[in-house]
Amino acid sequence: MNGQSGPHAHAIYPGSFDPPTNGHLDVIERAAKVFSLVTVAVVVNPQKSNPLFTLDEREKMLRTITAAHPNVKVAHFRGLLADFVKSLDADVIVKGLRVVSDFENEMAFAHMNRSLSAVDTMFLMSDSSYSFVSSSLIKEVFLQGGDVSKYVPAAVLKVMKSKRQAQGRK
Numbered sequence: 001m002n003g004q005s006g007p008h009a010h011a012i013y014p015g016s017f018d019p020p021t022n023g024h025l026d027v028i029e030r031a032a033k034v035f036s037l038v039t040v041a042v043v044v045n046p047q048k049s050n051p052l053f054t055l056d057e058r059e060k061m062l063r064t065i066t067a068a069h070p071n072v073k074v075a076h077f078r079g080l081l082a083d084f085v086k087s088l089d090a091d092v093i094v095k096g097l098r099v100v101s102d103f104e105n106e107m108a109f110a111h112m113n114r115s116l117s118a119v120d121t122m123f124l125m126s127d128s129s130y131s132f133v134s135s136s137l138i139k140e141v142f143l144q145g146g147d148v149s150k151y152v153p154a155a156v157l158k159v160m161k162s163k164r165q166a167q168g169r170k
């Protein structure tokens with residue numbers, strides 16, 4: 001599908017999704033209205049830290065919360081995002097921007113990915129109600145016993161609770 005534009009384009013939405021949040025889901029749903037196919041691409045080994053959720057758990061949570069959208073697929077990748085985009089012959093990378101500091105990091109990523117694979121990155125502004133929602137903050141609040149039900153889909157909260165139980169916390 002490479003080279004397509006507009007409604008026929010295939011977009012890749014990459015991330016760690018450890019766990020997926022309502023902010024991620026909002027970007028996925030909005031991208032699914034613009035692009036004919038959105039592949040949510042879970043990075044196998046996030047650089048930031050050891051993931052709390054296994055790759056399988058992260059993919060399953062994403063499949064569950066995007067089940068209502070037939071043009072959303074979930075996949076995973078190792079190594080460079082640019083190589084993965086090329087391997088799928090996809091048209092564009094989609095990212096969400098919450099705050100200005102996101103833009104500074106994402107601009108460098110976008111330039112590097114375009115330099116590596118000639119693929120463009122398109123940005124959606126995150127809904128303002130999710131501007132402070134990140135997977136790492138959600139994990140920190142949740143693991144200290146805080147209520148994160150406003151920030152993650154119900155199916156994700158369920159998996160988070162099982163994970164906390166499995167770790168011997170209440």
Ligand code: PNS
Pocket residue numbers: 014015016017043046047048079080081082108109110112113
């Ligand atoms: O949800 P995250 O952790 O912000 O997602 C970051 C991600 C996965 C999009 C980024 O780390 C990435 O693209 N990793 C793959 C390795 C790669 O291509 N690195 C160079 C980026 S220009």
